[in-house]
Amino acid sequence: MRSYTKRVLFLSTFLLLFISLADIAPAPGLRVLSTQHYDWLILLFFFLLLALVLKMGSMSSLSNRLFTDQYPSHDLKTALEDADLGVWELDMEKGTLDVNKHWACMLGYDPEEIKPHISFWNKLAHPDDWKNLSFNSFHGSQEINDNFRHEIRMLAKHGVWKWVAVNGTVVHRDAQGSPLKIIGTQLDIDNIKKAEKEIAHSEHKFRTLFHSTNDLIFIQDMDMNILEMNDAASKRLGYSREQMVGTKLSAIVSEEFHSKEQEMQNALFKNRYYVYETSYICNDEAVLPVEVSSRIIYYENRQAVLSIAKDISRRKRVESALTQSENKFRYIFDNVNDEIFMQDMDLNLLEVNQVACQRLGYTKNELLKLRPEDIETPDNSPLIKSRMTAINLFDHGIFESEHLRRDGTTYPVELSSSIVELDGKRRILTIVRDITERKEAEAAVRKHEIEKEMILDGMEEQVVYHDLDMRVLWANKAACKFFNNERSMVIGKLCNEIWPVGIDSNGNCAIMQANIQGISREIERTTPDGRIWSVKGYPLKERRGDVNGGIVVTLDITERKKAQEQIQKFNRELLRINEELKSVDRIKNEFLANLGHELKTPLSSVIGYSELLDSLTLGELNDVQKKASESIYRNAERLRSLIDSLLYLSYVNSGKIEYNFELMHIGSAIDEALANVARKLEDKGITVDKRISHEISFMKAEPQKIQELLHNILDNAIKFSHEGGKIEVAAYSEEGDMLKIEVSDHGIGIPDDHLNSLFTLFHQLDSSMNRRYGGTGVGLYICKNIIMAHNGSIWVTSKEGEGTTVHVSLPLKGKAVERKEYIDLPDN
Known part of the structure; x- marks a missing residue:
């Protein structure tokens, strides 16, 4: 009979442990037991107990052995020791506490260190948790339920608070109903509590990301009904969450994409991932184009569809603008009065315009199959190789030749060939001009x-x-x-x-x-x-x-x-010869001015789209594409600078330059000039030390020309500075009515014998410098003309090997001038 009693005690203890595990807050891998689950546990326990009772003879006999003083205490202790968990027994009359070794080890104590009194438990329990225990001194003894459970913090031996689950059952009560003896279990739930905290943090982080992103996010069931949506979707579409949850996302898809919805669903369910473009109808009837990335996920223990919609309105506008630009370029390409050829580096024709086809007498397909020697006269064909050598050496070349038409007739041409980057490959762009009239x-x-x-x-x-x-x-x-x-x-x-x-x-x-x-x-x-x-x-x-x-x-x-x-x-x-020379010169200046303006129009598009590529507006770029984009932007900016210099020189040669004088802020002008060369500074790792006096603010000048002045000076300072060097920019007033600007570098410096000729047109230090640092020798010449137009002065101080300082002096309080002035500048 004792063996059956032990089994009942062990079964009771096991049931307490199982209930304690089931009552723990949800944690990874654990599920909360519902009331129905508890009913089944109780029913299971009842049938097991009934089976034991039938073997023992009667229910009352078992009850007397379990819950009366007739039950031997050493049998209870034996059953407690057999259970592999913290088990305790509390005598409420004596205030004694009896625990097993697992209870002590759970807190890092040896069993001998545990004092057999409830005060020791009180000492280990957290003050905020102890007062909530059912059997402490703050509660009336009759208020203790037969079964109770608490989660409390207890002080481990190494001084750290540790979470445990305390489950108890009242075994004996006196005649007044006060408990006399309580037994229970204690389970280590410290890791579970940490997991709960991490889950709560993860849930908060998920909610924050879910609602803080600018993309529209929807969670749908497998019937495509909306289960959840983020704040961005509600705000961007103009629908509340209540309006959208429970409806299908297809209800707001624009009509032109309705036919593709079923195709999208089939692809999604087949591949579990699908990306497509569509457009949504907002609450205000506006159309929102989006790119949707959908995938199958698990959401609340079931399959669901996660859809992330990215607003592509700007991309669509850019694509539309790009299409228009390409159409415009194609129109110009085919209608310009010059022949245009695009070739690879082996001189195979890749593209030609209609003018070339018409002049040479071929169809486009026929012309693309020909080689350069097929459309040049026999006398000029042998020169093709030497022209290619020159183009490879200098990236550009202008040559004269004779083209051979399909019908055998010839006409003189001027070839302007340049090496360009197209789709990451080097190509040869050749513009051919019929120079019959010129000849x-x-x-x-x-x-x-x-x-x-x-x-x-x-x-x-x-x-x-x-x-x-x-x-x-x-x-x-x-x-x-x-x-x-x-x-x-x-x-x-x-x-x-x-x-x-x-x-x-x-x-x-x-x-x-x-x-x-x-x-x-x-x-x-x-x-x-x-x-x-x-x-x-x-x-x-x-x-x-x-x-x-x-x-x-x-x-x-x-x-x-x-x-x-x-x-x-x-x-x-x-006199007639002189007039003819003047006429030729005037035509040349007009040609240079027109050429400069014609070049700047497509160049602005090149710079604009390179900036879009660089800012990743048109999508992510790999490293090679990024370098190509940076090269396009850098060389386009260099070409634009050269064109601006060309235009300025044509204006100077014509004898008149238009100036628009107005009030401008000096500090802002310097900041803008530094911003325009920021990329060059970054490429060479050059730092800028800027010192602008608070005593200066506005002056009357031509803002565009001042910007050109500052740009040329800063560009030279960057060009001739060493990698990782420093440039110093200072602006202050001198004698109250003069603005003094100084730009200093610590680069290669200038020899003394060159200082007096720096502002001469096309002046270069020597050919090796030109090859190494580039430049046309017109920058400082332009600066001098701008300064003269403002009644100022400019000069340079330098020491070879140590650096150069450019000094600019401009009047701050000049005489008021008309809105527009044509200023005649002396030739120098």
Whole structure:
């Protein structure tokens, strides 16, 4: 019979343990038991107990042995020791506490360290938790239920609070119902509590991410009914959560995508993942294009569909703009008056425009199958290889050739070839211009030169061209006859070696000296034969006024009238030639200005789209694509700078530049200039030390030109600075009415003998510098012209090997000017 009793006690203990595990808060891997589950447990326990009772003989006999004093205490202790969990027994009358070794070990104690009194339990329990226990001194003894459970913190031996689950059952009560003896179990739930905390944190983080993202998120059941949606979806679509939950997402899909919904669902259920584009109808009837990424997930222990919709409105607008731009480019490509060819590096044709097809007489498909030598004359075909070598060396080249039409006729062309990056590959872009008219004009000029030479040779006057060293550059037949030498023997000779008529009494060639000084002079000389000669000198000047030589005309004035008539004719001819040269120069300037504007239009698109690529607006890029995008942007910016310089020079050459003077903030102008070169600073790892005095704020100037001034100065400072160097920018007032700007670098510096010529057009330190650092030599020339237009000054101080400082001085309180001014700038 004792063995059956032990089994009942063990079964009771097991049931307490099972209930304690079931009552623990939900944790990973555990499920909460419902009331129905408890009913089944009780029923199971009842049948097991009934089976034991039937074997023992009667229910009352078992009850007496279990819950009366007749039950031997050592049997209870034996049953407690057999259970592999913390088990305790509390005598409420005596206040004694009896625990097994598992109870002690759970808290890190040896069983001998546990004092057999309830006060020891009180000492170990957390004060906030002890007062909630059913059997402590704060509760009336009759209030203790037959079965109870508490979760409390107890102090482990190593000084850490540890969570345990305390389950108890009242075994004996006295006549008044007060408990006399309580037994129970104690379970370590510290890891479960930590897991609960982590789950709560994970749940909070999920909710935060779910509702804080800008993308629209929907969770749907497998019938595509909405179970949950985030705040972004509600806000962007204009529907409340109550309006959407329980409905199908297809209800707000625009009509044009309805037919694709079933296709999307089939693909999703087949592959468990699907990405597609659609559009939603918002509550205000606006259409929202989205890219939806859907996948099958588990949500609340069942399969569900997670859909993340990304707003692609901006992308659609960019795609539309790109399509329009491509159509515009294609229109220009096919309608421009020049032939355009795109080739790979092996000179295979990849693309041609309609103008090329029309001029050469081929269809596009036929032309794309030809090689360059098929459309060039036999005399020019051998030059293709050398042109390719030059293009590879300099990335650009301008050549002249003759194209061969399908019908065998030819026409002269000018080829402008450049190496470009297209889809990450090097390509050759060639623009071909029909120069038939230009060649005809050049032939006319050559004919005119021949006619002019014939005219000069037919004159009786002796005409001599000379340089600044007073050496003869050309002489007509009359002069050569007078010198008694062939023309080839006269050219290169000094004046005093061959021309006694031009030498004065002091042995000087007065006329040529006057020419060099820019002075026209007329003198008379008498030769030993008694003939009187009129000697006139005409200095030859460049367009900017610099003298580069002269013309000397010697005339036998004995036939003066006839000679005067010839001179007048000659002067008229010179005037006409001068006008023609001016006309050609004007056409050149207009061409440069038009070319600059035409280049800037597509270049702006190149820069804009490279910025979109760089900012990842058009999608993620791999490392190669990022480098290609950066190269496009950097070289496009460089080309834009060159075009701006070209345009500025064309304006300078035309003699007038338009300036719009207005109030501008100096500090903002400097910040903007630094922002424009930020990428170059970053590429070389250069830091900027900026010091702008609070005493300066506004000045009257042309903002665009000031920006160009600052950009050129900063660009030079970056270009000639070392990697990881530093540039210092300072701005302050000087003497109250002058703005002083200083830009200093610690780069290579400038030799002293170059400082005075830095602001000369096209000045370069030397060819090796140009190859290493690039540049056209026009930046500082432009800066000087801008400063002169503002009545300021600019100069440079430098020490070779240590760095350079550019000084700019501008008036802060200048005289008020008109909104627009055309300022004539001197040529220098």
